[in-house]
Amino acid sequence: MNEPSYAQQNEEFTTEEISADEEDGVVRRLRFTGNRNASNRALTTLVRTRTNREFLGIRRFTPWYYIWQVFGVGESPSLLNREVVANDIERIKLFYENLGFFEVEVDTSIIEFRENRYEVSFLIREGPESSIRTVSYTGLPELENENLLRNFYRNSVFSGHMLNDSTFSHNSRYRAQQLREEQTRIINFLKNEGFASVVRDSVRALLRRDSDDPTTIDVLFAIRPGDIYTFGDIQINLSGPEGGDEFDESETKEGPPHALEGYAIRMQKQNKAQTHFDLLTEQIHFKPGDTFDQSAYLRSINSFQNLGNVLINRFGLSEDSSLPDFSESVIPVYFDLQTIPKHSLRAEFFGMRRYGFGTGAGANYTNNNVFGMAENLNFGLNTSFEFVSSRTLSEIAPRDTTGRRTSSGAAIFQSYEVRAEYSVPRLNFPFTFLTGSRFVESARTRYTLTYSQSNQLFFDINSDIRFNLRYEFRHSSRYTSLFDLLELDIVDTNPSDQFRQNLINEFGEGSFEFLRIEQDFNPQFSSIIRYTFRSQNTHLIKRDFGHFAEFSLSLAGNIPYAIDRYISNPGEIEGSLPSPFGLSSNDLSYSRFIKFSSDYRRYIPLTQNSVLAFRAFGGIAQPIGDSETIPLNRRFFAGGSNDIRGWNPFRLGPGAISPDDLSIPGGEIKLAFFKEYRTIFLRDVFNAQWFLAWHTDAGNVWYGPRNTFRDEDDVELLRDGKFFLDSFYKQLAVGSGFGIRLDWEFIVFRFDLTYRVHDLQEGWLENRLPYFSFGIGHSF
Structure with missing residues (x-):
């Protein structure tokens, strides 16, 4: 007697003929029942029968479809196609069979609950789950090197307790994906050992069910390696x-x-x-x-x-x-x-926003093969102009007799950079010996020299001359190491006129406090040796899956320290060096410090049209030796369109210090956390995908434990900006808001409107002013 089907046993569902040709109805509900070992999300991604996209996962709230109904733009209705439903049944069966449910049954119920509105249900009876008891290998060729055979078994997907010299005891769930991974591993192993003719049919996984328990499977990989080539x-x-x-x-x-x-x-x-x-x-x-x-x-x-x-x-x-x-x-x-062509010239124009809105232009000349050995020579020039409103400038302007800050008006901030870079696709001294190493897939040596000037809100960079010698090691498509063996930097800064006048008004010119702050703006000479490890398996423009992680460790100041101790004035340590070539009339101060930072980003696809992104950043810089401070251009800063949105660049922190009372910008410790949800709401408008984004950023910077600044009465002036374990979490600024992303294949434009959820000066939800930011590319 034939057993009734699963759908017939569930009389509350009405199963209709799959072959019916009705495609004018809209799928408004999609359900899965009986799926105890597969999530609704996994099955929803698997099938092609879909409802229209729901906003933030709210059931049947499909605003893009509603927009289409009213205006004819947005998302067209997701129509019922019974042929697609039939194919989805086979997809679900195959999905379950790959998980070891070989007796799975799948049926459907299609109900018209309102005119032209359908609910599609997939009715699943999973059946028993199979498991793999043992995994064996036969047909492996004889290898002269016994270590190769040991490594072959050690690297097996099913490695574990060995029952004999070719059999593993596994005792775990059956997963077809594991069998395919092991098949691919065996093929690659054989091809690397000379068996060039191996194909997938050369390695077959034979399954044998236990006669007493059919859900228990023994796997035998039968290998036919062929000849050596x-x-x-x-x-x-x-x-x-x-x-x-x-x-x-x-x-x-x-x-x-x-x-x-x-x-x-x-x-x-x-x-x-x-x-x-x-x-x-x-x-x-x-x-x-x-x-x-x-x-x-x-x-x-x-x-x-x-x-x-x-x-x-x-x-x-x-x-x-x-x-x-x-x-x-x-x-x-x-x-x-x-x-490719040896010579190339590229011009670019761009928009920007730091303190105000600006624009810039750049030109780059590249010689792709200087001496015939793939050497690359690049010269670049970039310049920008930024309009900064009087409101922004008033934040650091001197106070008048009534205590109000007044500004002389708006200003144009300018910056430019000249850059020369020479690189070769190989490792030069002292790492030449690593050429051809198995852990270096490719390598490059870069020599870079830059000169730049720029206006900042608190200070101006009169000149910044930097030389860098970098070795790049690409270990695989996922892992990369960057080693900056030598980075030399001479930077000459001075406080902006309004910021300097504000300090004089607050502390008095010639005061101890003023002279201490002024030291921050003395010309600086620094040397750095830095190692950076990077792991990534995401698309660097789309950023819609996988992760990006970067860890960096730097040691700075040892070269100027050695010059000061052994060359400039042997036997004495003055803490400064004479400026070379007359670049500055002042001596060059230096600091010795160690710096560590970590940056982790994760991108989780929620549906085919939406992604949830997270980022966590932490960094600390600590002076060593007799040094007490970190150079101004090596500190951590917070705020800006690519950092904690809702605050202008360099205008957040340190700690709870108000921007009005800030005397020493930047910090030695930084913590930041970011979240962003992105979902497509318009497709192919101006050839771009339009994303709606909801973001939340939190973080701050703090002074480190060795950064002390006491007045003549021995009162610590930086306490509100220092990092304390029992109170730092109260000083995390939080901004949240919405934005739009215009995503082309090669570039992303970003527009955000952010509100300060936690303004450190006004409190939680007290600042209701929106802050607009613009950027190129995703913020993280």
Whole structure:
């Protein structure tokens, strides 16, 4: 006797014929029942039958659909398509079978609860869940290196207790995804050991159910590795920017050290390529005649891609890009490359907002291949102008006799930067020995020299000269290390006229307090050695999945300290150095300090159209030795469109100190937390996706424990700005609001309106003024 279907057992649902052809109704409700081992969210993402997008997850609140009904723009109705529903049944079944529910049953109920308004329900009976008891391997080739076999088992997805030399005891849930991952791992392992002909059919997972308990499965990976192959000759063709099949020069490198005996690297190029043959051979991570190694082959491809001056038009293991000829034991390798134009000139115009609204322009010249070895030379010039209103300037203006702050009017802040950078796609001294290391997928050495001037609210940077020597190590597509071996910086600043007059009025010119604050604006000489580790698996423009993390540790001031102690005035430490080349009439002060910062960002897709983003930032800078302060341009600051919105740049903190009473800007400790929810509400308007965003930012900066500033009566003047474990959380400024994102494929425009939820001077929900901010790209 046939057992009734699951839908028939649930008489409250009316199952209709899937083959009916009605597509004029709107899907307003989508339900899943019986799904104990799969979340509604997972199944909603899986199926193609959907309701219109709900705002903030509020059931059936679909404002974009309502806008479409009234104005004809927004989101069109999500119509019922019974063929799609039928396909969704198969998707759900396959989903459950991949989770080990091989007896799953799925049916549907489609109810018209109002005219042309439908509820679609998927009725699921999961059945018993299967588990994997053991995982075994058979057919593995004999390997000369026993460590390879041990590593093979150690790196297994199912590694654990071994029952014998080829069987693991697993005793865990069945997951088809794990079997696929293990299959891919086995294939890659074999290809890296010379078995180039291995394909997916060469590695099969055979399942055997227990006769007494059918939900218990033993897995056997049956492996047919095939023959071992070797790399044949390498053929590299390099054309100029205009391409073509005719070449002007050729060179062949036969035998050691570039190839084994009887093998060769053959190259030909056009004169317009302006590239040395040695550059091409440096990118090859294997030798013709070596045993085939897929990882070395892929690393060679990545090396060409990372040069920066060539494009890969074709690569392969056959001359016509077809499948390799596995009837021969030798596999030749082919690369067809093309150089990009050597010279390029780019101009750009941009908008900005720091203290007011401004605009700027820049020009960059690039030589992509200076000496024929993929060296890159770049010269850049950027300048900007920013209108700052009298209201903003009045925040730091001197008080009049009535105690009110008055400003002489608006101002134009100007800044410019000249930059020169020379980089090579390899590691120079002292890290040359790491070239070709397995943990370095690609590398680059950069030499950068910049000169800049700018106006700030509290101070002006008269000149900032910086030299940086950086080594970049790309470990994988996810992990990168940046090592700044040498960064030298000479910065000459002075307080803005209004800020200086305000300090004189408050403390008196020549007072102890005024002279102490003025030290912050003395010319500074700093040296830094810094290591940064970065992990990322997100799209750097879209930022709609994955994460971004960066950790940085810096040690500063040791070079000027050594000059002061051993060269400038041997035996004595003065804490300052004479200005080199007459760059400043004042001596250069310096500070020794250590600085650490961490920045973690997480992007969680909630639906196909919305994402929830989080960011946490923490940093601390601590003077060491006889130093007591951190240089002004090395401190932490808070506020701005890319930081804690609702406050202008540099206008938040330290601690609970009011901007009106601020005497020493910046802090040595910073904590910040950010949240942003983004959802699409308009599609393809001006070729952009329009996002509505709700953001909340919180944080502040504080003075560190060694930053002391006492007046002549030994009263601590910075206490309200210092970090104390029992009170810092009360000094977290909070801003929240809404914004719009215009997302093109290559750029994002951002507009935000923020309210100060917690204004440190006025309290919680007391400041009702909105603060507008504009930015390019997502704020984090």
